[in-house]
Amino acid sequence: MGLWDEPADGPSAAPAPARERAGYTGYAEYSEYGGHTEYGGRAECAVPASGRARAADPQAPYRRHGTGVPAPADRSAAGDARGTGAAPRHGAVPWHEARRTARAAARRLGERVVPLGDEALGTALARGLAALTDLPSFDSSAMDGWAVAGPGPWLLRGRVLAGRQPARPVLDGHAVEIATGAPLPPGTTAVVRSEHGVVERHTDGDRLAMGPDRLAPAPGQDTRPRGQECRRGDELLPAGALVTPAVLGLAAAAGYDQLTVVARPRVEVLVVGDELMAAGVPRDGRVRDALGPLLPSWLRALGAEVTGVRRLPDDAGALSAAVAEAVAARGAHVVVTTGGTAAGPVDHLRAVLAREGARLLVDGVAVRPGHPMLLAALPPAAGAPGALLAGLPGNPLAAVAGVLTLVAPLLRTLAGLPAPAPYTAPLTEALTGHPVDTRLVPVVFDDDSAAHPLRFTGPAMLRGLAAADGMAVVPPGGARAGEEVTVLDTGLLGPAWGGR
Template identity: 45%
Template sequence: MSAVDWVTARRLAYEAGRAAAGPAEVVRLDAADGRTLAEPLLALTDLPAFPTSSIDGWAVRGPAPWRPTGRVLAGHTPEALTEPGTCVEIATGAMVPAGAEALIRVEESTQDAEGRVSGTPRPAPEWRLPGEEATKGEELIPAGTAIDPAVIGVAATCGYESLTVSARARAALRIFGDELLTSGPPGDGRVRDSLGPQMPAWLRRCGAEITSAQVAGPVEDTLEAHLAAIRAAFETADLVCTTGGTMHGPVDHLHPALAELNAEYVVNTVGVRPGFPMLLARAQGADGRDRFLAGLPGNPQSAVIALVTLVQPLLDGLAGRPEPTLPVVVTTAPVKGRGNDTHLALARLDACGRSATPVGHVGSAMLRGLANAHGFLLVDPGTEAAAGDLLPFLPLPLQAGERR
């Protein structure tokens, strides 16, 4: 089977996720951070719902001087001002009384010996009018938006107690390769497993739910062990990520296992370097719903490239998030092409996020370059990039607001 080009592979993964998205669920506001809106957020009332003072001062009616008749604090409904020449003291955020014609800032007012207030209103009104921010029923935030504290704040302002969110995909991880060490330094022909410790965190940053109980391995290098590991993961997970065994070597049992499971390939190998031997397959679970398996290469950087190529768009689709548009940055140094394949070159952004510098130590088995990078510069097949060229930039899936 020929390799799928990188752009097509991401689109196929996203579309597979959209087609298999599960039912929405309702969560309280305090549990909504990091989830995705399944429905548009609508204004339940006009915002503000009533005329609101934006200053501390006086609400006045008629010409000066004004005789104070009371005080209006936030959270109270004031009596109307009905007599010319009267006023009430008013606090920021308080409801403006009916009949008020202007607001005077306290620092721009004076009071005479009898307590009467004088001052000149500013030309622009000093209160917020009902519906100034939004009108009842208006769409404030579209479906597919990732929920962050600001979205939660808007929802609370409107009066929401809970939000309808997309289902969060449950993920599992299976580490293939019984030659791997799970503790201590590498040696005697064996290397330390670095994907088991890091992949759960990457999956969470992509929006999946995964716990330590859903991580297992190294799995014995037999077809029977691979099948058992995958079947057990499919019992509780919507997405199973495996590491290693994506080629067709003597101890690579992933493809035969997929055949035994009657799985179909969504993508089988991608024209990208590093990371070429990656795959995404779909199988039916016992409940009749689709399950996905993402086969990540065993080399660490290649595995992360497979994650951002196939797993991240799949999870975006499952969550109902829109396909992201990649930003464009200036590369500060030349970046070589990789023949007929897309080249994902690790790079670090400048402080403004407008230019990126390729980093060193970027072999497919290396992690040092990844730890010093913010993402990948994209060099199209059959091309090379010179310093100063504009290139698409694929960010690593970091937590909201996080910047290394």
């Protein structure tokens, strides 16, 4: 066994029938990846009903310690038997530091004006949203019923419908039938709900009285006074707010036909590998390209505009030309590559970046899976400003770790979007940790918001991720059953405007 291997028949292994009832069977893989042992770990798997994670105190449950890697608050910087005090490998950036570097690697893009609609969804407001009018802009009825003046009973006179101005004021001792949202006639003191009033027939006309056991309405009852929600010029939302469907509705109510938002980051995806197939069942030593279909929608959920997805052979010249074209011809702010980040005979990415004069900002991250990922600043191309390149490993789950680690923070900065609030959840069972690296493990939430680790966590696997509600951040040394761990929202099941 390797240094971090566990026996397949360890004490936590359940009998096969129990594992099958839990949802998945077997144990996670260990694989050699780019010259380093890629640790998959082992976890029994259940797939309970999805629940909600708990909002976390930003200062808990982690605090910094000597290695720069987050550790549970009840562990000392000196480390324990699980090795939490160990230092990361030479050259590997601690996971939290890599995310901070990616967040700080770019500046917010410029503004653009877009119609009030789908084009604005998922962007950030470039300016605060100020009310263009009072809301409501006139005194109106909050209920179907009668607008009354003075004490009752009231003599009934006329009707006011929504969208129409009242013909005349309501006089003291009179009532006017009124619909929800209709303007209040001048002189109205309150509204009587339709279910609270009784119409009585009299020779001199119909009269409105309060129903049995109903009290006369208090002044202003069931009315919507002008400016109840806001006054003209009030800031409804600050700059940087995510444009969601609710924001579109608020902006429309406040009088907007278009919004000034931060431009979407343009991202080009380059999927590299001779072994990849675009269609059909894997065969003859080749595998299906999983990242070509996976990445574009995920990037769009992070607010990006995907300019193109191209498959490339393991050829340095083709890769160099594709990166140059993505920036100079397609105007990409970010180029995302998959594959070629390790040290194998056809892993050309680092050599291409060095030849083009790119500057490596992150060269390896202390995280499993996905540690060979990188982030580089590309030199300015002719007529185009410099762009950034995120190099993700070719193994699918390792590439997803790269998205969560480098690409998501980078895109949020470019798009002007704030980082999502952290969440934590208690683990339903212990998770073995890497001695020095952070682990990202797919989990599902139960009805009590506890996180159940999923199976199939090898770097080439997507089965666990496809069933996941999030990715648990397991610190070096592992985490105990019941321990709170940070959970990253994968965004896979979220709408395009809210994915994190």
